[in-house]
Amino acid sequence: MRRQLSLNAFLHDTGHHEASWRHPASGAERIGDVEWYQEIAREAEAAKLDAVFLADGPAWWGGAHRPANQFEPITLLTAIAAVTSKIGLIATASTTFYEPYNLARLFASLDQISKGRAGWNIVTTFSEDAAFNFGLDGVPSTEERYLRAQEFVDVVGKLWDSWEDGAIAVDREAGTYVDTGRVHAIDHVGRFLKVRGPFSAPRPPQGRPVYIQAGSSNDGRAFAARNAEAIFTAHQTLEDAQAFYRDIKTKARAFGRDADQVKVLPGISPFVADTAAEAEELYRSFNELTVPAYGLQQLEKMAGVSLGHLGLDERVPLEVFGHAGNVLDNNRSRRQVVANIVERDRPTLRQLLHRLAGGRGHNVVHGTPEQVADTIQTWFESAAADGFNVMPPLYPHLLTAFTQKVVPILQERGLFRTEYAGSTLREHYGLARPVSQYAASQTTAALA
Numbered sequence: 251m252r253r254q255l256s257l258n259a260f261l262h263d264t265g266h267h268e269a270s271w272r273h274p275a276s277g278a279e280r281i282g283d284v285e286w287y288q289e290i291a292r293e294a295e296a297a298k299l300d301a302v303f304l305a306d307g308p309a310w311w312g313g314a315h316r317p318a319n320q321f322e323p324i325t326l327l328t329a330i331a332a333v334t335s336k337i338g339l340i341a342t343a344s345t346t347f348y349e350p351y352n353l354a355r356l357f358a359s360l361d362q363i364s365k366g367r368a369g370w371n372i373v374t375t376f377s378e379d380a381a382f383n384f385g386l387d388g389v390p391s392t393e394e395r396y397l398r399a400q401e402f403v404d405v406v407g408k409l410w411d412s413w414e415d416g417a418i419a420v421d422r423e424a425g426t427y428v429d430t431g432r433v434h435a436i437d438h439v440g441r442f443l444k445v446r447g448p449f450s451a452p453r454p455p456q457g458r459p460v461y462i463q464a465g466s467s468n469d470g471r472a473f474a475a476r477n478a479e480a481i482f483t484a485h486q487t488l489e490d491a492q493a494f495y496r497d498i499k500t501k502a503r504a505f506g507r508d509a510d511q512v513k514v515l516p517g518i519s520p521f522v523a524d525t526a527a528e529a530e531e532l533y534r535s536f537n538e539l540t541v542p543a544y545g546l547q548q549l550e551k552m553a554g555v556s557l558g559h560l561g562l563d564e565r566v567p568l569e570v571f572g573h574a575g576n577v578l579d580n581n582r583s584r585r586q587v588v589a590n591i592v593e594r595d596r597p598t599l600r601q602l603l604h605r606l607a608g609g610r611g612h613n614v615v616h617g618t619p620e621q622v623a624d625t626i627q628t629w630f631e632s633a634a635a636d637g638f639n640v641m642p643p644l645y646p647h648l649l650t651a652f653t654q655k656v657v658p659i660l661q662e663r664g665l666f667r668t669e670y671a672g673s674t675l676r677e678h679y680g681l682a683r684p685v686s687q688y689a690a691s692q693t694t695a696a697l698a
Contacts, residue, residue, distance in 0.1 A: 255630055255666045256480070256513055256637030256679055257657075258301045258340065259294040259649060261287060263317045266519050267643035268548070268607045269539035271317050275647055282320045284329050290646055291330045294337055297653035298667050300678040301338030301369060302330065303462075303482075303639060308347055309379035315544035324356045331364035338675030340369035340462055345402040346395055347375060347384050350445055354409040358454045366455035366674035371462040371482070372473075374399050396469045398442045403461070403477055405445050408436040410458045411686040412448035434688045457684045460675050466494065466586075475501030479681050480513040482639050484587050484611045487594075491516055491634035513679055516629070517612030519641040520622045522651040529616040536643060537604040545603035552610065553588040562600040566592050587611040608643055619655035626656075627665060 260266065264276040271278040280286040291302045304323035311319065323341035331339055339360060343353055361368035374395035375381075381389045389395070417432035436447035463470065463478035474481045475498055485491035499509040521536075523529035542562060550556060555570045571589035591597065591605055608614035615625050629635040642648040660666040676683055 252664055254664075255626070255660060256300045256515060257666065258303045258338075258515065258637075258639045259290070259299050260303045260305070260517065260639045260641045261290060262305070262641070262645070263319070265644035265648065266609055266612075266641040267536045268316060268545065268610075269536055269541070270644045272539045273536070273644055276644060277646070278317065281317055284321075284326065287321075287326060288330055288333045290649060291334055291337060293646060293649060293653060295334050297657050298670055299337060299640075299653075299657075300637070301340050301367075301675055302327075303340040303369075303371065304342060305371070305464075306342040307375065307377055307380055308344065308383055309377055311379075313544060313547065315541045324360055327368075328360055328363055331360065331367065335365075336367075336670045336673055336678075338367045338369055338460070338678055339364055340371055340460070340675075342371040342373055342464075344373050344375040344380070345399040346390065347380065348402075350402055350405040350409065350443060354406045354449060355451070357406075357459045358410060358449070358451055361454035361456055361459050362451075366676070368454070368456070368459035369462050369480070369675050370459045371464055372399065372403065372477070373464060392467070392469055396473055399473060400476070401440045401442050405436070405438050405440070405443050407458060408438060408687070409445070409447055409449040410453055411684075411688055412436055413452045414686045414689040415453060415457075418452055432689075453686060456674055456676050457686070460679060460681060466584075471498060471501060474498065475507075475512070476505045479511060480515055480679060483514065483516050484584065484609075484613075485516050485634075486587060486591060486611070486613055488629060488632060488634055490590065491629060492632060495634050511681055513636040513681075514634075515637045515639050516635050517609060517639045517641050518626070519609035519612055519614045519643055520648065520652055520656065521608075521614070521616035521643055522619055522622055522648060522655055523616075524618065526617050526621065529618065529621075533608070533614070533616040537607060540603065540607050542600070542603060545607055546599075548610070549588070549603060549606060552606070553585045555585075557599060560599045562603075563598050565596055565598055566602050568592050568596075584611045609641055612639075612641055614643075619651075619659055622652075622656050623659040623663070626660065627663065630665065 263281040264271040264278050270276055277286055294302055306323045327339040327341050357368055357370050376389055378388055412434045414432040417429050419426045419429045433448050438445045460479050461477055462480045463474040464482040466483045483494055495514050498514055502509045502512045521529050521533045523532050615622055640652060661668050
């Protein structure tokens with residue numbers, strides 16, 4: 251069968267452009283209404299997209315110039331599950347601020363309620379604002395966060411696996427509901443975590459939710475190559491995306507994994523219009539709505555540099571980024587993306603703020619449906635992507651433009667499904683359902 255794209259709709263209140271809420275057609279007044287998100291998810295499902303995805307951070311990110319994030323992701327996706335039947339549901343949750351048992355219950359519940367559509371975007375959270383909300387004086391170091399994250403993922407996996415498939419007996423005659431011989435305590439004692447187990451419920455329908463990871467730093471790439479089944483990443487150029495793609499696939503093989511079972515999904519934020527001139531004007535009109543002070547605040551937070559001393563029409567000096575431009579040698583992934591823009595294009599501060607306003611470092615494209623489809627196809631067929639995390643600048647209008655004008659072109663070219671072939675997120679992504687490690691170990695022992 252011909253390889254096909256994976257496409258997610260990345261949910262983000264009124265849209266991914268930072269000024270989208272100011273647009274006259276935005277739904278700014280509805281972002282606290284669950285039906286707003288349900289309607290968007292149903293539209294994405296009608297287009298046969300793989301999943302809807304929710305980013306999250308347990309802190310207030312917006313300030314005066316951006317809407318607040320009103321919903322906890324798993325709760326919102328559970329509400330979306332009730333009005334959809336096929337589309338995957340990916341929620342972000344932090345290994346730094348959750349405990350494994352609680353998180354395992356939340357995602358197992360979402361997977362059960364949705365009949366196998368859950369995905370977990372695994373993050374470690376570097377925000378000090380988030381740390382302060384959990385009684386900490388600051389965030390742990392990057393190294394410590396990723397060490398805890400690896401142990402956390404191992405523990406959660408053991409919990410979900412602690413019930414073998416078939417542990418539910420429902421033997422009315424014998425009076426046995428659960429075959430306790432197929433339920434296992436995990437007895438985990440590690441550097442960061444201590445969990446006895448077993449889990450309180452049977453294995454989720456997918457065995458475990460799909461593991462997603464969105465870090466592109468050195469530590470993030472190593473963690474993703476070892477654990478992730480889909481990787482969300484940000485790249486501005488085909489060449490950078492190809493380098494990242496090669497690196498991830500090589501690292502995955504080094505961990506003994508099938509690289510085809512690791513999907514690389516860059517972000518793309520499409521301004522779609524009937525003509526190239528109209529798309530360019532649409533892009534320009536959104537940038538005119540930006541508030542420079544907000545954009546500068548986000549840039550400085552994202553890249554870890556201070557640029558407030560520059561005038562808006564002064565060129566951004568490359569030296570403030572150090573050596574961050576090397577795509578395979580960085581410890582702060584989004585800083586590297588920004589550094590590459592500055593090195594390649596030498597923008598003014600105003601131009602840089604506009605470049606980042608549409609997608610926070612993700613690839614922003616503007617053009618006709620055919621031009622956007624061409625970009626997607628080129629990246630897909632050039633070993634730069636297995637699909638994309640689609641980030642419409644304005645919900646719902648530019649999602650509609652993508653699903654009704656770009657998706658049909660991709661379908662006509664044989665690059666994207668016209669119908670769902672399965673009903674779980676694993677089936678959409680073409681991923682295998684994992685076997686319980688306890689069942690696998692018992693089988694190995696029996697054969698020995």
